[in-house]
Amino acid sequence: MNEVLNAVKPPRNPNIPDLNIGDIVSVFVRIKEGNNERVQEFKGTVIAMHESATNPTFTVRRIASNGIGVERTFLFQSPRIEKVTVQRHSHVRRAKLYYLRERTGKSARLKQKFTK
Amino acid sequence: MFKGLIGKKIGMTQIFDENGAAIPVTVIEAGPCYVTQVRTEERDGYSAVQLGFGESKPRRLTGGQLGHLKKHNLPPLRFLREFRAKNVEVKEGDKLTVDVFEVGDHVDVVGHAKGRGFAGAVKRYGFGGGPKTHGQSDRHRAPGSIGATSGTARVFPGKRMAGHMGTHRVTAQNLEVVLVDAERNLIGVRGAVPGPKGGLVLVKEARKQ
Numbered sequence: 001m002n003e004v005l006n007a008v009k010p011p012r013n014p015n016i017p018d019l020n021i022g023d024i025v026s027v028f029v030r031i032k033e034g035n036n037e038r039v040q041e042f043k044g045t046v047i048a049m050h051e052s053a054t055n056p057t058f059t060v061r062r063i064a065s066n067g068i069g070v071e072r073t074f075l076f077q078s079p080r081i082e083k084v085t086v087q088r089h090s091h092v093r094r095a096k097l098y099y100l101r102e103r104t105g106k107s108a109r110l111k112q113k114f115t116k
Numbered sequence: 117m118f119k120g121l122i123g124k125k126i127g128m129t130q131i132f133d134e135n136g137a138a139i140p141v142t143v144i145e146a147g148p149c150y151v152t153q154v155r156t157e158e159r160d161g162y163s164a165v166q167l168g169f170g171e172s173k174p175r176r177l178t179g180g181q182l183g184h185l186k187k188h189n190l191p192p193l194r195f196l197r198e199f200r201a202k203n204v205e206v207k208e209g210d211k212l213t214v215d216v217f218e219v220g221d222h223v224d225v226v227g228h229a230k231g232r233g234f235a236g237a238v239k240r241y242g243f244g245g246g247p248k249t250h251g252q253s254d255r256h257r258a259p260g261s262i263g264a265t266s267g268t269a270r271v272f273p274g275k276r277m278a279g280h281m282g283t284h285r286v287t288a289q290n291l292e293v294v295l296v297d298a299e300r301n302l303i304g305v306r307g308a309v310p311g312p313k314g315g316l317v318l319v320k321e322a323r324k325q
Contacts, residue, residue, distance in 0.1 A: 002127055002313075008143050008295065008302060009129045032135065054129040055138070080136035 009054050012076050015083045019046050019058055021097060022090030022110050027060060027074055028082040039082050042072055045090070045110065047097035061097075067104060089113040118206050119216045120199040121146040121319045122169035123303065125227065125311055131295060131304070139294055141304040144225070146319055148301065150190045151210040155198065164200045167212065168193030197318055214296050214303045221293040222322035227311030228283055235281035243276075286310035290322045 019025065026043045044062025056076040064070045074081060090110035100108050123146030130138045153166040172194040174182060185193060188209035206212070217223065237243040237259035246255035259278070263271045288309055295304030309317060 004126050004145060004300065004302065005129050005143055007300065008131070008141075008297070008304065010131055030136070075138060077130075077132070078136060078138070079132055 005054065010077045010079075012056075013078055013081050016076055016081060017084060017086060019049065019084070019086065020089055021046055021049060021095055022092035022113075024087040024090070025060060026085045026087065027072075028084070029074075030080050030082055043087075044070075044072075045097065045100065047071070047100055049095075061100060063104075063108075069101060089115055117216075118165050118199070118201045118204050119221075119321045120149075120165065120167060120201070121212060121214065121216065121303070122149050122167050122195055122197050123147065123317050123319055124170075125309055125313055125315050125317050126302070127313045128308065133294075139306055140308075141294055141306060142225075142291075142309040143295070144303050144305065144309065144317055144319060145301055146303045146317075147213045149212045150188075150193065151206050151208050151212065152185060152188070152190060152193070152196055154204055154206070154208055162200070163202060163204065164198045165204055165206060166196055166198045168196050170194035195316060199318070199320060213298060214301055215298050217293050217296060217303060217319070219293055219296055222290050222325055223293055223305060224320045224322050225288045225291055225305060225309045226318040226320070227286060227288075227309055227315055229286045229310050230312050231283040232281035234279065236278045237276060240278065240281045241276045289324060 023046045025046055026041050028039050028041055031038055031040050042060060042062065044060040046058055047061045048059040050057045057073050058076065059071055059073045061069060061071045089112070091113040092110060123144040126143040126145050128140060128142050131141050132138055147169065149167040149169045151165060152168040155162060155164040155166065157163050168185065168190060170193055171191050174192045177192050182192060190209065232239065236257050238245045238257045243259055245257045246252055248256060262275055262277065288307070291305040291307055293303060294306050295302065303319060311317060
């Protein structure tokens with residue numbers, strides 16, 4: 001990547017830890033409603049990461065009420081993210097878990113991976 | 117006061133505003149530029165500022181170019197471009213840097229579009245092309261009818277058809293300046309700018325504000 005661009009780009013949000021594909025994470029996002037600011041939690045599985053030099057992102061998928069899948073893409077550099085907590089890791093064999101979109105219920109589960 | 121710079125397009129990235137919203141930014145390495153000549157109504161019949169940009173080796177310039185620059189003891193500059201300006205307020209030999217613009221200004225950016233080669237009417241003029249199904253063959257990206265039959269018996273001049281596209285001058289108007297870095301001679305504008313990375317661009321005050 002171009003050195004000059006590298007110098008201009010914003011730093012990664014330090015409140016985001018290193019993530020892995022398949023992690024169950026809670027993303028706490030600051031939301032502005034009028035004059036109020038509050039923090040909203042978005043809990044789900046990391047199904048994709050886009051490691052771009054200028055705008056890296058990660059996508060979290062969660063199952064909302066009525067079994068409707070909701071995906072949200074967050075920017076690693078975004079100052080709006082308060083913090084990200086990792087609940088557990090999963091055993092996955094690919095970089096993008098888009099196959100989870102076609103699955104519901106039991107078949108949409110990922111095997112937990114225990115790390116020391 | 118005259119505001120204008122010559123620069124090099126570096127590329128695109130994104131930055132965040134105070135609300136945390138991402139802004140798409142094109143970064144331009146602009147200036148330092150030198151005023152190499154001021155064109156006046158009396159002498160030249162029009163009023164403009166000629167800027168020079170991009171230091172190079174003296175042997176890459178012709179003797180005439182070097183003489184032109186030597187008049188005001190300027191370094192050898194690769195690119196000379198003129199900017200039309202009404203009230204000039206700069207002198208020959210002046211140095212202009214990115215701080216002529218500040219965050220919140222609006223600018224026009226002129227560049228040369230990327231070359232597309234010999235392009236069809238769909239890419240070049242946004243034609244719809246032909247039907248994709250119902251037994252069509254060879255008609256998917258065709259331009260359609262190009263005119264009437266024996267009534268006119270010719271194709272009118274200016275009819276939009278396939279041909280060479282790109283490498284022409286394009287102006288992106290009214291781009292907001294969102295970043296000025298005097299230390300690195302960088303200026304960042306919201307949105308895209310014509311031309312390839314490394315291409316020469318002119319940054320001017322916005323004409324329509």
